[in-house]
Amino acid sequence: MKQLKKCSLGSSRSDPFCHCLRLFTSFLSGPETSSRLPALLLPAAISCILPKQWKGVQFGGMERLAVFVDLDCRFDVLRFSRLLKHKLIQANSNDMKSQTQYDEELFAECMRRFLYIRGYNSLEFLATLKTMNNQLQKQKDIQGVGVHLLVLDRKSLSLQSVMENVVQDLQKLLLVHLLLVLATKNSISGDKSTADELMRNTSSGPRPKHREYMPSVWQSFVTHRIHVAASEHDGDHRRQRTYLTEWILPSVNFSDRFVINEDGVSLIS
Secondary structure, three states: OOOEEEOOOOOOOOOOOOOHHHOOEEEEEEOOOOOOHHHHHHHHHHHHHOOOEEOOEEOOOOOOEEEEEEOOOOOOHHHHHHHHHHHHHHHOOOOHHHOOOOOHHHHHHHHHOEEEEEOOOHHHHHHHHHHHHHHHHHHHHHHOOOEEEEEEEOOOOOOHHHHHHHHHHHHHHHHHOOOEEEEEEEOOHHHOOOHHHHHHHHHHOOOOOOOOOOOHHHHHHOOEEEEEEEOOOOOOOOOOOEEEEEEEEOOOOOEEEEEEEOOEEEEEO
């Protein structure tokens, strides 16, 4: 069986998910079959809200605020809670008594650093951005730490005029807050390459073309684009679906295979 490598977003390892917190605006896209795109965002949020250390235990987190804007109502708060509890238990894995227990005080403190906002359309999203700077400043004053991660989860964002305002408001936020923006979208029908097709194409030479339907103002705002596809054949990981990342912007000639489990995102070497 291939070895699974745990991916820590706070590490110095140079792979797509480990160093993305040092970028400004990253865009994850994939076909509708890659329905786990929101799950990819949870480890990033957890790494952001976890403390560096707590009562002598090293967690390696950033101890900063994370904002998750859910415009499709796809966010699974129970899964997020389970993943966070699993991380807390995992840090105390050397203690046999702690293999099923976690620090409830630490759990509550981490959850206070996670800000969840729900919207139902592009106009509500725009209204949220108009007031977000004041909200973030208020939370910073209350909790004593600033925001470092802004997640935008939606299958698609429409209307050219709305998108122009969205980009303008996001640019204003970036001037005030040093943070990473992570956004998702589903691919259109012409962009439904499976992970197996991507692996064959990248290994043999020609890379598949990805049709971009987002407005030009958004395309120019995004600094990094990653395409995520699900594998048709799970191979050694029959119980866990395998995914493949492909860097569209910048164009990097390598891909990572990974699975999503209770540890978050685990790379397959």
